[in-house]
Amino acid sequence: MKPKEVINKWVELFNQGNAVEISELYHSDAINHQVNQDPVEGKKAIEEMFDREFKMAEMVCIPENIFEDGEWAILEWKDPLGLRGCGFFKVINGKIKFQRGYWDKLSFLRIHELPLPRE
Structure with a gap:
């Protein structure tokens, strides 16, 4: 699959x-780095991250644009x-090798009425 097809899936x-x-x-050694959190390394750790996040809040992604460049x-x-x-995905041989995401975590926590960090 081409990068845009992978992201649609x-x-x-x-x-x-x-x-x-x-x-x-x-990929088995992929990295998912949501910039407001520590990078998650490895397919199994990425699966565990998604499992936790899907249980934490009902999330919906509505694409506004998907661009492909190489x-x-x-x-x-x-x-x-x-x-x-927005998210940036490096796709090699039809699989995501690296992902970086930018979004406002504080807004996410507030919208979903989740505990806010203390500091």
Whole structure:
């Protein structure tokens, strides 16, 4: 699959809340770095991250734009609650090797009425 096709499948599986199937889109040594959190390394750790997050809140990804440039796909997204963000995916041989995401974690926590960090 080309990068844009992988991201279309990623969105479909994300919206199903399926941690096992979405993790199958990643290389075994992939890195998922949501910049407001520590990077998650390895397919199994990525699956566990998605499993925790899907249990924490109902999340919906509505693509606004998906761009493709060589090995890279860029996803600009929103959700029904007003959160917006974007993700950059490096896709090699039809699987995600690296992902970096930008979104406002404080807004996410507030929208979903989750505990806010103390500091």
